[in-house]
Amino acid sequence: MLELKSVSAGYGSFQALFGVSIEVRRGEAVAVIGPNGAGKTTLMRVISGLLETTSGEIAMEGRSLLDIAPHEIVATGIGHVPENRRLFPRMTVEENLKMGAFAPAARGKYKERLAFVYDLFPAMMERRNQMAGTMSGGEQQMCAIGRALMTGPSLLLMDEPSAGLAPVIVQQVFDLVRRIRDDGYTVLIVEQNVRQVLKLVDRAYLLEAGTVKSGGTAEELLGSESLRKAYVGI
Amino acid sequence: MAFDIYLLEAIINGLLLGGVLALLALGLNLIFGVIDVIWISYAELVMLGMYAVYWLHAYYGVPLVLAGFIAILGVAALGFLVHYLVISPILSSPPINQLLATGGLLFFLQAFAMLLFGNEFRNIGLRLPIIVIADMYISFARLLAFGAALLGMVALYLFLSRTFIGTAIRAVSQDREIMAIMGVDTKKVYLITSAIGGGLAGLAACLLVLQYDVHPDVGLSFGPITFMICVLGGLGRLLGGFIAAFVMSQFITIGGLYLDLEWGYVLAFVFFIGMMFWRPQGILGTRS
Secondary structure (H helix, E strand, O other), X not given: OEEEEEEEEEEOOEEEEEEEEEEEOOOOEEEEEOOXXXXXXXXXXXXXXXXXXXXXXXXXXXXXXXXXXXXXXXXXXXXXXXXXXXXXXOOEHHHHHHHHOOOHHHHOOHHHHHHHHHHHOHHHHHOOOOEHHHOOHHHHHHHHHHHHHOOOOOEEEEEOOOOOOOHHHHHHHHHHHHHHHXXXXXXXXXXXXXXXXXXXXXXXXXEEOOEEEEEEEHHHHHHOHHHHHHHHOO | OOOOHHHHHHHXXXXXXXXXXXXXXXXXXXXXXXXXXXXXXXXXXXXXHHHHHHHHHHHOOOOHHXXXXXXXXXXXXXXXXXXXXXXXXXXXXXXXXXXXHHHHHHHHHHXXXXXXXXXXXXXXXXXXXXXXXXXXXXXXXXXXXXXXXXXXXXXXXXXXXXXXXXXXXXXXXXXXXXXXHHOOXXXXXXXXXXXXXXXXXXXXXXXXXXXXXEOOOOHHHHHHHHHHHHHHHOOOXXXXXXXXXXXHHHHHHHHHHHOOHHHHHHHHHHHHHHHHHHOOOOOOOOOO
């Protein structure tokens, strides 16, 4: 479904990704794990067009994403839940969700998808007129996921959904992610919470210093001695 | 204390003045909030709008309302062009360069108007009645300007809160970097915002030309105060600017009642400077 072939990217003279190749197949949940500064967020940003690729190839359903404008990538079915949620703090929950349906193709399905998101997250329905910036971290994460779902994605990119949340909320967010993948969405998730996320996904890639160090099924990675020592801490 | 009818009159006049100032501040604030560029030359767009109404109505005999609509559309187109020709090529330049560019545009437009229209003070020659209510004198032109400014602001509010593109305009002002993942082309939003900002300047021009003479430097008499109102309210914060416009106008009219009109302005500016020490980020602004 999504294929990256030796993708490089960076910020100015700083290169963050060095020839990264990964693949996500339809119906899979795939994690990208690795230490701080490994380029995980950069990877998500090049896929959704927030950052330009300097070399390599990115294709969604066989179609190259590099020759279409960044704001048109969402129409290929890629929904992005960005790092730190990035809600519009001085807009209501419902207005945030509305922005997810901005693309012309999504606008016609606005009401329908809004009902779907409220059905999935009844708490968002209750808070639909509240300013997004005044909600708790967990609720904001829900809203950010809801906003990405409003785009009508077939592939959902989730960048550290558990970051900055209280431990009890982290568990809820992981339950949420599980529900979403069980609903049939293909998920590519970046997480520092390695042990938790490996329980959730089919496969994972280990990213270090901008390159893919290893990859495999979640069981393989959990079984790998070096990975366990370095990231799982058991 | 006896009921002071003059004070009430001053308060009402302040309210009416505040409406037009709020409209002016709204346009400047909208553009700053969304595009992050200060149009130093905003009041010069208003000046050109005033000339448009003057020439169309007083010279070519176009009915005033129609002349007003043409002026609004014309200044909206001008706003679009200002972004397209001046701002967008320097969008990623340092802020100081952007200020210099829009500042340069101010002198260009002033000189342009001077060359084209001359230095005369021109008046559309409209005589609107003075309304007398309980010994208070209220200018009908001011009342009309206040009503139209309010209507314009309500229309903008509905546009920004109800439509997809209006919501996107507000969203850009809160987080421009992630708009692409919403499917929003910020370049297009900037152009639409600039046209709306121009349209608001055009509306303000229609309302000001009812009360004031137009000349090439007329922008200087309300450009600086508009800018101060925006800063006082918190740059880019539409509601803050709206509130600040009424605060400043009350200082001007009430101060003008007890002292001279000029002293009203002095009081307003002293208040502004004091506020900058106490709350430099503005009434509704947040520290960045």
